[in-house]
């Protein structure tokens with residue numbers, strides 16, 4: 001039997017502000033994946049530094065921090081067969097202007113007039129990465 005995987009989804013502040021929480025949950029559930037945990041979060045600098053540990057030395061790090069703290073986010077743990085790759089693909093390309101139609105970023109993302117790269121959603125990109133990220137946002141979660 002194929003083991004279920006777990007992945008982390010964050011609906012970022014722009015996704016919450018533009019009212020796409022429901023659309024995103026619907027897409028995940030329609031594919032047959034299970035929402036195992038769900039909460040609204042006001043991200044702290046400490047959580048974001050741990051989550052984006054490989055981005056803190058980038059020139060755009062202050063932009064990510066401001067973006068991710070400009071409003072609440074919605075965190076979810078999602079499970080299912082091959083869920084990590086499937087949901088990462090469902091999110092689409094990092095830049096919403098280049099993301100394919102049919103992906104979450106392609107359909108719900110946009111270019112913002114202030115030039116900040118906002119892309120609606122975060123999804124884990126590996127099984128190990130997902131386990132690390134779930135521990136940051138859902139420390140109480142039992143796999």
Ligand SMILES: Nc1ncnc2c1ncn2[C@@H]1O[C@H](COP(=O)(O)OP(=O)(O)OP(=O)(O)O)[C@@H](O)[C@H]1O
Nearest residue numbers: 055060063064093094117118119121122123124125
């Ligand atoms: N050049 C950039 N300018 C501003 N922000 C950026 C840039 N590159 C990446 N980011 C931000 O950092 C996040 C993580 O970058 P990464 O390259 O891991 O993209 P991703 O895997 O598509 O996104 P995520 O990890 O959020 O799912 C991006 O989602 C975006 O919010």
